[in-house]
Amino acid sequence: xxxxxxxxxxxxxxxxxxxxxxxxxxxxxxxxxxxxxxxxxxxxxxxxxxxxxxxxxxxxxxxxxxxxxxxxxxxxxxxxxxxxxxxxxxxxxxxxxxxxxxxxxxxxxxxxxxxxxxxxxxxxxxxxxxxxxxxxxxxxxxxxxxxxxxxxxxxxxxxxxxxxxxxxxxxxxxxxxxxxxxxxxxxxxxxxxxxxxxxxxxxxxxxxxxxxxxxxxxxxxxxxxxxxxxxxxxxxxxxxxxxxxxxxxxxxxxxxxxxxxxxxxxxxxxxxxxxxxxxxxxxxxxxxxxxxxxxxxxx
Amino acid sequence: xxxxxxxxxxxxxxxxxxxxxxxxxxxxxxxxxxxxxxxxxxxxxxxxxxxxxxxxxxxxxxxxxxxxxxxxxxxxxxxxxxxxxxxxxxxxxxxxxxxxxxxxxxxxxxxxxxxxxxxxxxxxxxxxxxxxxxxxxxxxxxxxxxxxxxxxxxxxxxxxxxxxxxxxxxxxxxxxxxxxxxxxxxxxxxxxxxxxxxxxxxxxxxxxxxxxxxxxxxxxxxxxxxxxxxxxxxxxxxxxxxxxxxxxxxxxxxxxxxxxxxxxxxxxxxxxxxxxxxxxxxxxxxxxxxxxxxxxxxxxxxxxxxxxxxxxxxxxxxxxxxxxxxxxxxxxxxxxxxxxxxxxxxxxxxxxxxxxxxxxxxxxxxxxxxxxxxxxxxxxxxxxxxxxxxxxxxxxxxxxxxxxxxxxxxxxxxxxxxxxxxxxxxxxxxxxxxxxxxxxxxxxxxxxxxxxxxxxxxxxxxxxxxxxxxxxxxxxxxxxxxxxxxxxxxxxxxxxxxxxxxxxxxxxxxxxxxxxxxxxxxxxxxxx
Numbered sequence: 171x172x173x174x175x176x177x178x179x180x181x182x183x184x185x186x187x188x189x190x191x192x193x194x195x196x197x198x199x200x201x202x203x204x205x206x207x208x209x210x211x212x213x214x215x216x217x218x219x220x221x222x223x224x225x226x227x228x229x230x231x232x233x234x235x236x237x238x239x240x241x242x243x244x245x246x247x248x249x250x251x252x253x254x255x256x257x258x259x260x261x262x263x264x265x266x267x268x269x270x271x272x273x274x275x276x277x278x279x280x281x282x283x284x285x286x287x288x289x290x291x292x293x294x295x296x297x298x299x300x301x302x303x304x305x306x307x308x309x310x311x312x313x314x315x316x317x318x319x320x321x322x323x324x325x326x327x328x329x330x331x332x333x334x335x336x337x338x339x340x341x342x343x344x345x346x347x348x349x350x351x352x353x354x355x356x357x358x359x360x361x362x363x364x365x366x367x368x369x370x371x372x373x374x375x376x377x378x379x380x381x382x383x384x385x386x387x388x389x390x391x392x393x394x395x396x397x398x399x400x401x402x403x404x405x406x407x408x409x410x411x412x413x414x415x416x417x418x419x420x421x422x423x424x425x426x427x428x429x430x431x432x433x434x435x436x437x438x439x440x441x442x443x444x445x446x447x448x449x450x451x452x453x454x455x456x457x458x459x460x461x462x463x464x465x466x467x468x469x
Numbered sequence: 470x471x472x473x474x475x476x477x478x479x480x481x482x483x484x485x486x487x488x489x490x491x492x493x494x495x496x497x498x499x500x501x502x503x504x505x506x507x508x509x510x511x512x513x514x515x516x517x518x519x520x521x522x523x524x525x526x527x528x529x530x531x532x533x534x535x536x537x538x539x540x541x542x543x544x545x546x547x548x549x550x551x552x553x554x555x556x557x558x559x560x561x562x563x564x565x566x567x568x569x570x571x572x573x574x575x576x577x578x579x580x581x582x583x584x585x586x587x588x589x590x591x592x593x594x595x596x597x598x599x600x601x602x603x604x605x606x607x608x609x610x611x612x613x614x615x616x617x618x619x620x621x622x623x624x625x626x627x628x629x630x631x632x633x634x635x636x637x638x639x640x641x642x643x644x645x646x647x648x649x650x651x652x653x654x655x656x657x658x659x660x661x662x663x664x665x666x667x668x669x670x671x672x673x674x675x676x677x678x679x680x681x682x683x684x685x686x687x688x689x690x691x692x693x694x695x696x697x698x699x700x701x702x703x704x705x706x707x708x709x710x711x712x713x714x715x716x717x718x719x720x721x722x723x724x725x726x727x728x729x730x731x732x733x734x735x736x737x738x739x740x741x742x743x744x745x746x747x748x749x750x751x752x753x754x755x756x757x758x759x760x761x762x763x764x765x766x767x768x769x770x771x772x773x774x775x776x777x778x779x780x781x782x783x784x785x786x787x788x789x790x791x792x793x794x795x796x797x798x799x800x801x802x803x804x805x806x807x808x809x810x811x812x813x814x815x816x817x818x819x820x821x822x823x824x825x826x827x828x829x830x831x832x833x834x835x836x837x838x839x840x841x842x843x844x845x846x847x848x849x850x851x852x853x854x855x856x857x858x859x860x861x862x863x864x865x866x867x868x869x870x871x872x873x874x875x876x877x878x879x880x881x882x883x884x885x886x887x888x889x890x891x892x893x894x895x896x897x898x899x900x901x902x903x904x905x906x907x908x909x910x911x912x913x914x915x916x917x918x919x920x921x922x923x924x925x926x927x928x929x930x931x932x933x934x935x936x937x938x939x940x941x942x943x944x945x946x947x948x949x950x951x952x953x954x955x956x957x958x959x960x961x962x963x964x965x966x967x968x969x970x971x972x973x974x975x976x977x978x979x980x981x982x983x984x985x986x987x988x989x990x991x992x993x994x995x996x997x
Contacts (some may be wrong), residue, residue, distance in 0.1 A: 207616065238535070239684075310720065310724050311724060317726050318720035318721055318723075318724045319526075319712065319726055319727075321687065323687055413717070415717065416710065416711075416721075418686045426531055426532045426685065427532065
């Protein structure tokens with residue numbers, strides 16, 4: 171709940187209100203007043219906040235101020251879309267990042283390691299929209315492999331949806347892989363300096379076995395944490411990719427709603443974003459504990 | 470080759486007959502090189518065909534859009550409601566004249582105060598009801614109900630009474646004579662829906678029925694089999710996608726995911742024109758950009774200051790730089806070449822630093838600094854236009870200080886508040902609407918706070934004048950008054966650029982709104 175007050179106060183502090191933002195140049199004092207009265211914007215902010223809070227506790231997100239539709243209807247399918255995009259991206263990016271990280275640790279300081287590091291770090295260094303446009307130019311305009319816009323809708327089958335979101339997934343995967351891969355590599359290298367790894371090496375085990383079976387399980391905890399952070403980013407922070415690919419996700423709705431001062435939608439989106447972060451962090455903590463016998467079996 | 474290009478332009482502007490063009494071109498030995506695009510009539514000869522799904526990718530959609538005809542603020546709902554789902558009593562044809570739509574014909578008393586509209590019989594709404602005079606009355610009253618947010622309220626308030634003479638005859642009585650009343654009824658807000666229903670549900674008389682509408686994202690409509698026009702609404706289905714990013718629209722058209730896009734990127738449209746399979750459509754409409762001075766505030770209450778600033782802008786360069794050539798120079802009044810009574814004989818105001826200096830000196834304001842407030846929200850390139858203006862004015866010894874304002878809240882905090890600011894105007898299809906909206910004394914959007922007795926007097930008498938020649942003379946004089954005394958610098962009129970796959974066929978484009986008067990879904994077709 172602590173997240174919501176800053177949202178509310180922040181939007182209130184912006185100049186203008188919904189009536190003026192929606193009507194724009196065509197606002198006359200008369201229509202603005204009619205708008206405000208209908209939407210109860212003429213009431214003081216704290217009254218509106220308490221009313222919203224009361225309804226929310228009863229499970230009612232209220233209606234969008236801008237188009238009078240229930241907020242739940244506006245958000246639910248967009249959130250599902252955001253989860254789809256994040257989920258598919260994670261399915262590609264997480265295994266790739268972890269495997270590349272392990273390989274980089276295995277062959278550290280070789281040409282291979284440097285090449286992977288260079289490649290992933292360059293993709294993360296470019297802004298997302300740049301990567302997106304390059305991919306569109308190459309894979310959509312030059313060679314017509316994938317569609318350049320990913321405007322999925324409810325009438326499409328899962329297969330059509332997956333095909334439509336290929337390019338945005340690829341873009342996001344390139345952006346998030348580097349972070350996870352670097353973390354995996356660093357964590358494993360860190361573990362590789364431990365005495366029990368030296369022991370394993372002295373036993374004459376193969377390097378691959380040492381890294382995958384001995385080092386990696388002990389490096390899981392930091393890797394899980396960084397994966398959780400990246401997943402949260404994939405759900406809540408991809409508005410630029412959504413714009414470039416015309417993807418109907420939650421980020422675009424939030425940006426629209428802030429610019430229109432549509433407080434109920436902003437509040438509900440904020441709540442969902444906060445919940446996503448909290449849940450993913452919780453999950454990461456639980457998984458870290460599960461992966462660590464010392465934490466699992468406290469003395 | 471450049472000679473041929475310019476010839477093509479002359480041809481498309483309609484100043485040269487096809488026969489003369491071919492004679493001229495073959496004299497140049499270039500007949501084989503003539504682009505088929507130069508003869509749009511050829512496409513018409515093939516004739517419209519039925520079928521297909523039209524996919525439009527449009528800028529101008531927001532999650533806050535509704536289907537309520539009173540609140541049509543963005544292009545996506547405008548094209549959807551006015552171009553696909555609904556009809557007005559009158560429509561504007563490709564030549565900018567009022568043409569019958571839901572009304573078959575109309576007549577007025579000589580003072581243009583009383584109008585009788587005869588409605589078309591047998592028009593069916595999407596819900597099966599047959600349209601009659603009660604539906605029309607109810608739909609117009611939609612914009613007058615208490616607490617309305619309708620932008621058309623000001624338009625319909627000029628109606629004193631509406632009387633149903635019989636089922637298909639409707640008499641309007643107006644507050645004062647208005648020769649342009651049929652234009653008023655062609656407004657995209659004033660569409661007709663069934664009596665007693667909520668007009669924001671999308672049930673109207675148009676060529677397509679709404680299936681899904683997700684504001685700002687997607688709208689989908691299918692053809693109405695009972696449409697009263699047999700020669701319109703050629704597509705089986707219409708899909709409108711909200712694509713606000715211009716690069717995304719461009720790529721989607723290039724890769725064939727949409728058939729039509731609006732608002733091309735001026736920076737890349739020349740590349741677009743060279744692409745095979747793409748047609749770029751230009752409409753020179755009413756859209757113009759202004760720098761509005763508040764004539765009720767010093768120093769802009771002095772006409773010499775206003776003239777100095779009007780002489781200090783190089784319009785040709787503005788059009789070349791800010792619009793990249795896709796526009797026309799303005800003449801310090803808001804009437805476009807697409808308007809009926811545009812005063813073509815009025816001398817074009819030229820960039821003249823000496824005259825600017827002279828007027829400034831006459832006002833006794835040598836060395837004064839003028840603050841010009843601008844933001845991208847005013848119009849695309851407004852800040853750049855301001856900076857360009859500053860450089861041009863500097864040559865006349867005038868110092869302009871361009872103040873960059875935030876986009877957020879520009880229309881509520883800067884426009885009509887600051888003494889001098891950049892403004893966007895979509896323009897109006899009639900001289901009367903334009904002048905009444907933004908130049909009449911006390912008008913809600915009179916952003917120059919201008920009050921000129923002779924102008925205001927002419928405005929009222931021209932409105933009720935049914936004689937074409939007298940009206941032309943009056944509007945000509947009004948354009949001259951605004952040009953020489955008004956508080957507004959109008960450096961340029963911006964053309965509308967849309968692009969489509971060349972499988973799309975269309976007739977001559979109406980210039981009253983973008984995309985053939987918002988009516989692409991109704992008027993266009995797939996060639997094969």
